[in-house]
Amino acid sequence: MAKKIAFTFDDGPNTSVTPQVISLFEEYGGKCTFFLIGQNINEESAKIAKEASQKGFELENHSFTHTAMTELSDEALMKELDDTDALIEKICGKKPVFFRPPYIAYDSESFKKTDKTFICGIGCNDWDENVSVETRVEEVLSYSDDGVIVLLHDSYYNQKTVDALKQILPVLADRGYEFVTLLELFENKGIELTANNGIIYSRL
Template identity: 45%
Template sequence: MTKILIMALSLIMAACSTRATAKPDNNDETNVDKTPSRLIALSFDDGPNDITTPKVLDILEEFNVPGSFFVIGQNINESTAKQMTRAISLGCEIQNHSLTHVQMSKLTKEQTAEEIRRTDELIEQYTGTRPWLFRPPYIDHNSLMHETISHTFICGVGCEDWVPSVSAQARYDALISTVKDGDIILLHDFIGNDNTVEALRMLIPELKRQGFTFVTVSELFKAKGVTPSAHSGKLYSNVLQ
């Protein structure tokens, strides 16, 4: 009787200790912080080009994270298109940032429609994907644009990374102190913007360490179950706003 009791007890203890050791292992794998709800998207404006866009892509590839590239139609040619197709092969997406990077609130309805249509066509011609997101140049927008353009308007959380005197460290500091779940980070891959390339090298591993998972802006909307309606007049910096 006592023997049976001891056997039963030791079996229970063995089961408990298995659970006790299994649990930390499991937690280690998922890294405690990595709650799947903490999602974030990196986005880049003003490409594509053959100098700085590939540097950004190298970093995204190195850390195995995607990005969303809001490209200027007039920057697309046979050569720079290769950056877009490489981006797509890395799990990135290409979206619309106008044809000529003009202040679009000063355009007519026809000119506005043309800025979007021609850029969409160029992106589709080279990548086979059709943009559904639009970032207005200079975040300059008005009701005519919202009425004319069917794309969802995107802004983002920035760090003045278009200002040459803002150092890589300052860019990193500005972002790391503010970003939260659902944010769209707004950066630029225009030619020579190496401080942003450097800031990314610090930012991506630190956000990963904090438990953020990187997705494209499209994936961010989908993962959060947000379906933006066209012509809503909204400008998203966080998909949950």
């Protein structure tokens, strides 16, 4: 059976980097998951997200204002999640089931505040423009493994991650990996989505 890896992208959607990420995965017959920030969804970026969803890519929740959830009141947090859910549901007709806390800031109480499954993933500090394309490629390839969740950013300025993907995806495809969405990875590994289980997943 092919090895599965789930690439995930935070901080979109936008019209500059998000469409390039989508095209690259399409080249390899693969999919990935986008964790959207509610306030980044506008008329133009929503079109890109909708197109992605129609092609089988997954849209999930990364809050509305990208504020650390540990700094929000329960009411404010709920509003962040609900407002973003509503926008995503309007785009793709499906309510997000996964949440990635901004800055991966959370505590044991955080899990009780939503029924979503928490996702972290393994990154390469690709939000930092000083991290070179070569370093991004080397790091992602070094930890790629069956069941790994890769955490990258499709921020509007992040051309370096697009350039890194152009080198990463062919290598992993050659190594026999299939690029799947988070839901596909959970299904493939037989792991049920459970609310409030105190787990934030980085690999399955």
